[in-house]
Every structure is written in C-alpha cells, then in structure tokens.
Amino acid sequence: MLVFFEFQIEKIVKFCREQYPIEACGLLGGKIENGVKIVKSVYFARNIAQSESRFDIEAKEQYEIIKKMRAKNEVLLGNFHSHPKTPARPSAEDRELMLDPNLVYVIFSLKDNPPTFKGFKVSRGEVSEEEITVKKVDYKTLKSGGIMRQTEDGYFAVRLKITGGNLSIEQLKGLEEVASRYGNGTLHLTARQGVEIPYIHIADLEEVIEKLKSYGLELGACGPRVRTVTACQGRSICPNGCIETQELAREIAARYYGQTLPHKFKFGITGCANNCLKAEENDLGIKGVCRPLWLKDNCTACGLCTKICPVNAITLNQQEISVDYEVCIGCGDCVKACPFEAYKGEYGYSLSFGGSFGRKINIGKKLIPFISSKEKMFTIFDKTLEFYRKEGKTGERFYKTLERVGFAKLEQYLREGERENGGN
Amino acid sequence: MEVIKTIDLREYVCPMTYVILQAEIAYLNSGDKIAVILAGKNTLADVTKSLKMDGYRVEKIEEEGEEIYKIIITVK
Ligand code: SF4
Ligand code: SF4
Ligand code: SF4
Numbered sequence: 001m002l003v004f005f006e007f008q009i010e011k012i013v014k015f016c017r018e019q020y021p022i023e024a025c026g027l028l029g030g031k032i033e034n035g036v037k038i039v040k041s042v043y044f045a046r047n048i049a050q051s052e053s054r055f056d057i058e059a060k061e062q063y064e065i066i067k068k069m070r071a072k073n074e075v076l077l078g079n080f081h082s083h084p085k086t087p088a089r090p091s092a093e094d095r096e097l098m099l100d101p102n103l104v105y106v107i108f109s110l111k112d113n114p115p116t117f118k119g120f121k122v123s124r125g126e127v128s129e130e131e132i133t134v135k136k137v138d139y140k141t142l143k144s145g146g147i148m149r150q151t152e153d154g155y156f157a158v159r160l161k162i163t164g165g166n167l168s169i170e171q172l173k174g175l176e177e178v179a180s181r182y183g184n185g186t187l188h189l190t191a192r193q194g195v196e197i198p199y200i201h202i203a204d205l206e207e208v209i210e211k212l213k214s215y216g217l218e219l220g221a222c223g224p225r226v227r228t229v230t231a232c233q234g235r236s237i238c239p240n241g242c243i244e245t246q247e248l249a250r251e252i253a254a255r256y257y258g259q260t261l262p263h264k265f266k267f268g269i270t271g272c273a274n275n276c277l278k279a280e281e282n283d284l285g286i287k288g289v290c291r292p293l294w295l296k297d298n299c300t301a302c303g304l305c306t307k308i309c310p311v312n313a314i315t316l317n318q319q320e321i322s323v324d325y326e327v328c329i330g331c332g333d334c335v336k337a338c339p340f341e342a343y344k345g346e347y348g349y350s351l352s353f354g355g356s357f358g359r360k361i362n363i364g365k366k367l368i369p370f371i372s373s374k375e376k377m378f379t380i381f382d383k384t385l386e387f388y389r390k391e392g393k394t395g396e397r398f399y400k401t402l403e404r405v406g407f408a409k410l411e412q413y414l415r416e417g418e419r420e421n422g423g424n
Numbered sequence: 425m426e427v428i429k430t431i432d433l434r435e436y437v438c439p440m441t442y443v444i445l446q447a448e449i450a451y452l453n454s455g456d457k458i459a460v461i462l463a464g465k466n467t468l469a470d471v472t473k474s475l476k477m478d479g480y481r482v483e484k485i486e487e488e489g490e491e492i493y494k495i496i497i498t499v500k
Contacts, residue, residue, distance in 0.1 A: 304485045307493060308469035337472040339481040 001131045002028075002077065002104045002119050003038045005202055007153045009134055013115050015044050016082035016108050023047050025055040025081040027065050028106070029074035031203060037077045037104060038203045040154065043068065047081075054093055055081045078104035078119075087111055088118040090127055098122045104130050137202060146220035147205065150198065157188070157198040158208060159220035161257065164231035164249035164269070165193030174215025182208050192266070193230045194220060221258040224395070226265045226385075229253045234271035234288070241271035242332055242347045243288030248374070252381070261385065262392035262401070266355075273331035278357075280364035283398040284384060285352040286377075289330025290345040291370055294321045299342035305334040330370070348372035351380065353410065354399035362399040367411055376418075383417040384410070427459045427496065428452075433471075434463040434492065441467055442474045449499055456499040461492065468493050 016024040025047050030040040043065045049056040057079075069076060083091075088109035090098065098105050101123050108117045119130035139149050146159040160175075167175075175195060179187050184199035200208050209219065221227055229252045232238065234245025252267050259265075268282035272289070279285030299321060306314045306321075313327040314334060321342075323334075335345035348370050355364030371377050387410055392401040402410060431448050433441045445460060452458065462468050472482055475497060484496040 302482070302485055304472060304482055304495075307485060307487065308465060308472060310465060310469070333469045333473065337469060337476060337482075339472075339476060339483070 001036050001133060002106070003036060003203075004132060004134045005039070005154060006134055006136050008039055008042050009117070011153065012042055012080060012108060012117075016084075016110055016115065019047070019082065019084075020110060021052050021084045022050055023052065023055040023082050023084060024108075025057060025079065027057075027062070027069075027079050028077045028104070029065075029069040029072070030077045031073075032075065032077070039077060040074055040201050040203045041069070041072065042080075052084055053086075053091065076103065078106060080106040080108060080117075082108045082110060084110050088116050090120055095127055098127055106132070142205075144221070144223045144225075146222055147200075148196075148222065154202050155198070156200050156202060156205065157196045158200050158205075158212075159190070159194060159196045159222065160212070161218040161220045161228065161253075162194050163229050163253040163257075164246045166246060167195070168216070171215055171217050174212055174217050177215075178208055178211055182211075192228050192268075194228050222264075224261055224263045226256040226259045226261065226267070229257065229267045229269070230277055230282075231269040232271050232277040234269070238271055240274055241288060242273075242290045242330070243269075243271055243349060245269045245271045245277075245288070248286070251378075255378070256381065256385065259385065261388055262394050263397045265385070265388070265398060267381075268355075273329045280352045280355045280366075281357040282355045282364060283353070284381065285355055285364045287330075287350045287352070288347065289350045289370060290332030290335055290347055291325070291330060292323055292328070292332070292334050292343045292345055294323060295342050295344055296321075297342075298340045300340050302339065305338055305343070308333050308337055325369070346372060349374075349377055351377070353384065353407070354402045356397050356399050358397075364399075365402075365407055367407065367414070379417060380414055383414050387413045425455075425457045425498075427457050429456065430459040430461065430494075432461040433467075434461055438467055438470045442471055445471065452499045454499055458497060458499065460495050460497065461488065462495065463493075464491050468495075471495075 026042060026044040028039050028042060030038045045057040045061050047055040048058050088107040105120045106117055108115055119132045120127055121130040148157045150157055175187055179185055179197050182200050182204045183197045188196040188198055190196060229249045231245040231249035234243060235241030236244055249269055266282040267284050268277055268279050269286045270277035270279045279287040301316060301319045303316055306316050311327050311329055313324045315322050330350060332345055335343040350366060350370060351368035352364030352366045354362060356362045388398055391405050433444060436444055462471055480497050482495050482497060486494045488494050
C-alpha cells in the first residue's frame, strides 16, 4: 500500500495541469513502515522527452533528487507521471519502464475532472494495481493539541506542555532525540517558557508523540484554552521570592491546563515585586507580595525604612510608623532591611486580571491586592474561569470581556463566591 | 565611640557597591565604627538588606542630600 496526504495530491495535480499537454513526472520519497509506503516528499522533475505520451527524467536530475532524499532520511518509494489525455492505465511504454519490484508507479490522469490516479507495481514481470490511501489532514484538531502547521506543506512545529519553564535532564534527552531524528536538529524556545520542535513531518507525528511520551513529555495546548502556566523560580531558589512559584504552577496546570474557554487564557506567576515574570501580561497574573506589619515595641524610629521604600509608602511621625497599603507594592524591602526586626512580613499573593500582550496591549488590573490563603485563591481562579465562560463571547479575549461588562461585575462575582465559601 | 572612617560609595552601582564595602571592611578592626555614603534609594535598600543578611546592624541613617544617605555601622 502507498499512503499519500491530501495536500500532496493537490500539489501533484496542480503540477500536472501546469505541464499540460506534456506529461508531468517526478519521484516520491518517504518511509516504509510494516510494508506500508508513506510518502513524505514529492519531487517534481523535468520531462526531457517533452512528449504528450511518454516521459523521461535525466539521470543527473534523478541523482540530485536521491541525494535530497538521503539528506532527509527518506527512501525512494516510486515515481509518478501524468496522462494528459488518456486514462490512469499504464501504456505499453509505461510497462516497459516498470522494472523495479520495490517501487510504486503512480499515474495521474487529467482526462477526467477531477483528475484520477492509480498506483501500479510489478512482480515477476507482471504489472498489477497497488492500493493507494489518501489521508486527510485535520489542521484544526492538530492545532488544538499543540501541533502547528508550518509554512512548508507537510511539516509541523510540535509544541510541548512545559510548566513553570522547568525541564528535567531526562526530558531534554527526549527533546534532543526527537529534534535530531525527526526534526531539523533545532528547538525553539517560545516567549512563554515553552519549547517547540519544528520540522516534524506529518508522517512521523504518531511516532514522535509516542517517543515524547516515553520521556515524560506531553503536547501543549493551542487555541481557546488555558495555556502554559509560566513561573519564575520563586522563593525556594530566589532569595527575593515572597512565594513558592513552581509548585503553584504545577497545581494550576493540573487543575486548569487545556480547559476550553472563549479564547486563550494565560496564567503567569512571579515570585515578588521585581516581577521577572511580568504578571500583568497574563489574563490572570499572580505575584508574590509581602505585607509589612509594624511592631511598635521593636522600632527605634531610625527612619531607614521610610528612606528605602521604593514607593514612599512609609511615613514616620513622632515615633509612629504608618504604612499606606494602597501605595505599598509588597516588595518586602522594609522587612528585610529594618535593623531592629520592627516589621513582621506576612506573605501572600496579589492578583491581576485581564492582561494581554498580543496585537493589543492591556495591562492586567490588580483587583485582589493581597490574599494569603492559597485555597481561597484557587476558589478565585475557579470563579474567574466560570465568569469568563459565562460572560465571554466566543473568540473574545478576557480583557475585552472585562471591558465590555465592566471589571466591577467580576469583582462582584468574586465577592459572591467568597460569601458562598464562608466569607473573608 | 567615634566614627573612624567614612567610606564614600556614591560612584559605584550595585552589585559593586556592596563588594567594595566588604573589601573596605576587611581592612578594619572589629569594633571600628564607620560611616558609609550611598547614592539612590535602590542602592540604600540593597546595601542595608545585604548588611542585615551578613549580620550587621545599621545604627543610624541620615539623609545628606537628595537621595544621598549616610549610614553608620560597627565592624564585627
Ligand atoms: S520575580 Fe522575584 S522571586 Fe521571581 S525570580 Fe524575580 S526576583 Fe526572584
Ligand atoms: S527601619 Fe525599623 S526600626 Fe527603623 S524606623 Fe523603620 S521600622 Fe523602625
Ligand atoms: S513592602 Fe516595599 S513597598 Fe511596601 S512598605 Fe515595605 S518597602 Fe514599601
């Protein structure tokens, strides 16, 4: 059996029509799996006979094509030629040229519209028909599963599910193997901590997916769903971190990744006010923050904290410190620098909603400045996605929905959710 | 106890500010009181956080001018 993909047939038919009334011809390269020949590349050639009933490819050109096949790890599967005015049946002359029992000879007839095609093989001098299967390519379904069509027909960039930008060495080995064996030996790092493997041929997709799985790598999500959860290193690695980010990223991914919504939806987690991960770019941005609680008894009124606060949120007035929490960005510098331990830092999350950094830029709005309970935060996430599903129109980014219905509506929805969950 | 040395770090930027300060401190004796001059809020925050992490206590802070700070510490 010989397997074509739909776009290859379209390409060949177009070429045959262009050559009309001369016979068009070319070679087919690909791979053989359990006796099934799968076409990966179609190589057009010049018919040096320039005849309406006969074709011939120059030896030099054949050699050039075989070289190209070798470079792509393909084997010669057979050839094709067109019959501009006669049916897809081998002529006496064609039969004389069908000599190799390992090859399939495909004839495209332009006599009918749409054109027809048949495959032939030869065994001990006998020519018989070879079954041809044409596979459809469902680009949309592939894309939703993280497999994106490339400019070049038949090739795809495979996007992986990576959470918090972390990969194990074992996974890297899998990437290395797949990219060098099936791709073009490169990997692409996406803007959101993802990895894509370009130049994967459609004929290799199933194998590639299996291989990746064996290394603990899953395919990513595209389209209108919850995307890769990004995160910086966070508290366990970065000394500035106010929160643990990597575990949180995995928890969020486990709970929401790939869920369908009106449009794409991105979570991003940054460990502190330094904002290395740019929380406000995301539909839902999470930032680790510190809330400084002043301990009067320890304070010597030295004034250091008032001078280092980057947003001047601290004032010292007659031995009394006051922190303006509306202004405070939660960087925690006052807590870390106070020489007399006169602050207790309470750590938590600050949440921003409706960020987007695509064609239109929108900075996420900080609706929840401080929340310390992770559990309650997850209730907020649940409610937010529920709200978007309910209020968002198909194809509408979250910020657009928020602009249309008003941020206040989401705030109210979240408050109601809080009450249902026992308040505060 | 009197300040025996003033180290002016205004021309440095982080992280060099703290590196130079550490190098200066290495030549001093335990118990020496020193003044350090720093420029900019960020530098002040970074240096004071680092000092605290290394076990120093800022004893006094004065604003010498627009975002120019003088801090007093005692060498360990
Ligand atoms: S955002 Fe904060 S915690 Fe995260 S890497 Fe940057 S400095 Fe570290
Ligand atoms: S730095 Fe600490 S001791 Fe000094 S004024 Fe601020 S809270 Fe008080
Ligand atoms: S946490 Fe940062 S922003 Fe908030 S008061 Fe302290 S120094 Fe200022």
